[in-house]
Amino acid sequence: AQRVTQPEKLLSVFKGAPVELKCNYSYSGSPELFWYVQYSRQRLQLLLRHISRESIKGFTADLNKGETSFHLKKPFAQEEDSAMYYCALSGGSNYKLTFGKGTLLTVNP
């Protein structure tokens, strides 16, 4: 079975502060990890995937297989980063995504 845990439902930071959204996973095989972002009442958008090791909108995430984590980080938060963030795991041949329950990030001015 695959499981994704996002321990923080809510995270509030001030503009310019560093932000880290935590994600831990459970999967017996070799997973693929993603971060999705959902701005207010919009569709989910792919933010990052671990295989591409890219930085989008200043966000980065590193897969740590030893700690089974895929935390999302940004050194300087911006107000436009306020959104719901979902960590997701894909395992197996049918490419099903298992989502965490999400973290609502609020960046205060």
Next chain:
Amino acid sequence: NAGVTQTPKFRVLKTGQSMTLLCAQDMNHEYMYWYRQDPGMGLRLIHYSVGEGTTAKGEVPDGYNVSRLKKQNFLLGLESAAPSQTSVYFCASSYLGSSGYTFGSGTRLTVV
């Protein structure tokens, strides 16, 4: 290039009524999925399809049926709506690979 289109965007149903949600994608994706999004619960997979003519159950399939008669369309049906099915429904599709999903804009369903 529309991507993934869901219709309708909003709907209010009475308990016991039926309805069908339509998801259409124009990206020639093999895989399609229906999720429901509820506060504090994240997204939960209802049903999915790995190709035309195939369907499979996800995490929360009870009370829903699906069909994939054409590759580009994935229909989600509620035969007898219940208040517990009040939710936001998202459709997604993916190519045969690890590129992640493309989501639709969602259908906000209220069952009274």
